[in-house]
Amino acid sequence: MLVRRFTQLVLGTLLLASPATSIPAAAEQVLKVGSTPTGIPFTFLDTKTNSIQGVMVDLITEVGKDAGFSVQIGPMQFSALIASLTSNKIDIIAAAMFITPARKEVIDFSDPIYTYGEGLVVPKNDTKDYIGQDDFKGQAVGAQVGTAFVDALKKSGQFSEVKAYDTIPDILRDVNAGRLKAGFADYPILAYNLKQGAFSDVRIVESYKPTIIGSVGIGMRKGDSELLGRINTSLAKLKANGTIAKILDKWGLKAQAL
Template sequence: MFKSVLQAACLSLALAAGAPAFAQQVVKVGSTPTSVPFTFLDTKTNTIQGVMVDIITEIGKDAGFQVQVEPMQFSSLIAALTSKKIDVISAAMFITPARKEVISFSEPVYTYGEGLIVPKSDTKDYAGFDDLKGEAVGAQVGTAFVEPLKKAGLFSEVKIYDTIPDIMRDVNAGRLKAGFADYPVVAYSLKQGQFPQARLVESYKSTMLGSVGIGTRKDDQELLAKINASLAKLKANGTIDKILAKWGLKAS
């Protein structure tokens, strides 16, 4: 009988020791399907892929949590986070003072500015906002580019679009004079041969620089600390630079 009790006790200890492996935390990550190369829908696998998916996946491996990517529109990310539909935002989202009032951000992951796209038939070398005075321009809803464009007071209209491809589609078709959007997203799309009648204005100088960060709820500081610790490690060992290079981005 003693032997049976001992075997049962050993079995209980073994199961307890193995429990953490089966109880690994699942973190729901909000990402967008239309911001290639940061986050986009891979139609072959029907999954969200890209820079920010690779980064949060590697962070999860290091920090000990499993990543479950939830696709959604950019404009709904923060609401989904604060309502606890997701636990983390990992997308092409700038860290801004207004957003920091609502959610917390990791240390910066990547820094870049806006790109200017115009129809290929428009060969003018635009340098800044002033060169487009009186024209209608476009930007994506919920991005950090919308307010500066409106506050400039130079444009006849700032049209708001749901996605960056929507902006590029109108520019490509000649329905929009110019569009402002994330430089890496636009550059990557054009490099892939999409929107052949649109071009990126190389003479234009970005004025709305920002840094992409990973978002968490303000009351989830433990998760944020884990993300920051792993992010620092992945920056130091070159993993982040390798991911950026994989998607055609230079280290910032």
């Protein structure tokens, strides 16, 4: 009898000490992030790992660590990002997306992260030092669909045609092949692509003065003020401790004031 009672006492003690009876920790929030596979160095598909990498991926990952959420990065076309966000397919946009008044009517943005303007690319055998868009008046030019550049170029009314391309590499291919006289796109992305040497017959026109200046930000659904506050607080911390500068430097970009 004593043996049985002793055995029951030992078993009861083990059950009380068992991890199975402890209260489980709250699961970490996982947010779906939409990024583009062709916006190097901001976002791009790394074929070695078959994953999206780049400035904005590194940044949103670090923001998540500080703000208390993890991220699940999904690739999609630039033109599909906002629709995917508003239809709840994703929770965050982390790409080379300018904060514009028109976009702010549809979604919310974080504080600015990086500011730049459009770059101009032409065939390498075209050695003219172009200064502005007026130099191509009446001609056909190219830009990426869904970007602030393609809309502004169309509204200017200066060009015979503004060809809309799905990706920036598509623009570079047509310029490289001589099918397009001039292409406009994000300067850092153009410069990074050309630095890799894939488009040997294209040059970026350093004399060109950009007119469409914008700042990249992280996109969220309209009215998601709690998430917006967390992200902006984390961005301020990451700027102060030098993390943002390190991320930019890793991808060949210079740190700027937020």
